[in-house]
Amino acid sequence: MRLILLGPPGAGKGTQAQRLVRKHGIVQLSTGDMLRAAVAAGTPVGLQAKDLMAAGKLVPDEVVVAIIADRIGEPDARRGFILDGFPRTVAQAEALETILAERGLKLDAVVELKVDEDILLRRIENRVAEMTARGETLRADDNPAVLKDRLAAYRAQTAPLSAHYAGKGMLKTVDGMAPIEEVAAAIDRVLGRGSSAPARRRPAGRKPVRKRPAARNAAAARKAVGKKSAAKKAGRKTAKKAAKKGRKKAVSAAKRTKTAVKRRKAGRKNGRKASSRRRLTKRR
Numbered sequence: 001m002r003l004i005l006l007g008p009p010g011a012g013k014g015t016q017a018q019r020l021v022r023k024h025g026i027v028q029l030s031t032g033d034m035l036r037a038a039v040a041a042g043t044p045v046g047l048q049a050k051d052l053m054a055a056g057k058l059v060p061d062e063v064v065v066a067i068i069a070d071r072i073g074e075p076d077a078r079r080g081f082i083l084d085g086f087p088r089t090v091a092q093a094e095a096l097e098t099i100l101a102e103r104g105l106k107l108d109a110v111v112e113l114k115v116d117e118d119i120l121l122r123r124i125e126n127r128v129a130e131m132t133a134r135g136e137t138l139r140a141d142d143n144p145a146v147l148k149d150r151l152a153a154y155r156a157q158t159a160p161l162s163a164h165y166a167g168k169g170m171l172k173t174v175d176g177m178a179p180i181e182e183v184a185a186a187i188d189r190v191l192g193r194g195s196s197a198p199a200r201r202r203p204a205g206r207k208p209v210r211k212r213p214a215a216r217n218a219a220a221a222r223k224a225v226g227k228k229s230a231a232k233k234a235g236r237k238t239a240k241k242a243a244k245k246g247r248k249k250a251v252s253a254a255k256r257t258k259t260a261v262k263r264r265k266a267g268r269k270n271g272r273k274a275s276s277r278r279r280l281t282k283r284r
C-alpha cells in the first residue's frame with residue numbers, strides 16, 4: 001500500500017501514520033523527520049534546511065524530492081509506504097508521479113485530514129504551555145508564532161494539492177478534528193472503499209446479509225447435501241415399502257402354502273375315510 005497523508009501541521013498526520021504503519025506493515029516516510037535528522041547531523045542538506053524550518057518556511061522542492069527519491073528506493077519501502085509531509089507543493093506532487101512511474105509504482109490513495117485552523121492553533125498553544133511548564137524541550141518551529149507561518153505556507157502552497165488529487169479521483173477526506181480513534185476508523189473506512197464519496201448510511205432495520213463467495217459455496221454445498229439426504233431418505237422409504245410389500249407377499253404365500261398343505265392333508269384323510277367306508281360296505 002502506498003499512501004499520502006495530507007493535512008496542515010498539527011492535524012495528527014504523524015499519529016495516524018504510525019498506526020497505519022503497524023496495521024499494514026509499511027514504512028512512514030516523513031520529510032520533516034528526515035530534515036530534522038539532517039539538521040541534527042549537520043549535513044549539507046541540514047545546513048540548507050535549518051533556518052527555513054525554524055522560520056516555518058518550506059525547504060526547496062529539489063532538496064526534498066531528492067531525499068524522497070532515495071528513500072523510496074530503499075528495501076524497507078518495497079512493501080509500501082506512507083508519505084507524511086510530502087508532497088507539499090504541486091511541483092513536488094508531479095515529481096513524485098515521475099519517480100513512481102519510472103519505478104513502475106502507483107499510489108493507492110491520498111488521505112486528507114480536514115481541520116479547523118483556529119482550534120488547531122489553540123491546541124498548539126495549550127501543548128506548548130504544558131510542555132514549557134514541564135520543562136520539556138520544544139521543537140524550534142513548535143510555537144504559536146511559527147505555527148501561524150506554517151499554516152500560511154500550507155494554505156498557499158499545499159492546500160492546492162487537494163484539488164490536484166481530487167482531479168485524479170484519488171482524494172479521500174476525513175474529519176481530522178474527531179478523537180484519534182474515530183479519525184483512525186474513518187481512515188480505515190475510506191481506504192476500504194474504492195471512491196472518495198462519503199459512506200452512505202444504511203436505513204435503520206435489518207442488516208443485509210451479503211454472502212461472501214466462500215459462504216455462498218458453503219450454502220450451495222449445504223443445499224446439495226440436503227438434496228442428497230432427501231434422495232437418500234426417499235430411497236430409504238422406497239426400500240422400506242418394498243420390504244414391507246415383500247414381507248406381506250411372503251406371509252400370504254406362506255399362508256397359501258399352509259392352506260394347501262391343510263387341504264392336501266384333509267384330502268388324504270377324506271380319501272382314507274372313503275376307502276374304509278367302501279371296505280366296510282363291501283364286507284357287509
Ligand code: AMP
Pocket residue numbers: 009031032033035052053054056057058059060061064084085086087088092141150
Ligand atoms: P513537518 O514536520 O512535516 O511539519 O515539517 C517541518 C518542516 O520541515 C516544515 O515546516 C518545512 O520547513 C520542512 N519540510 C518538511 N517537509 C517538507 C516538504 N515536503 N517540502 C518542503 N519543506 C518541508
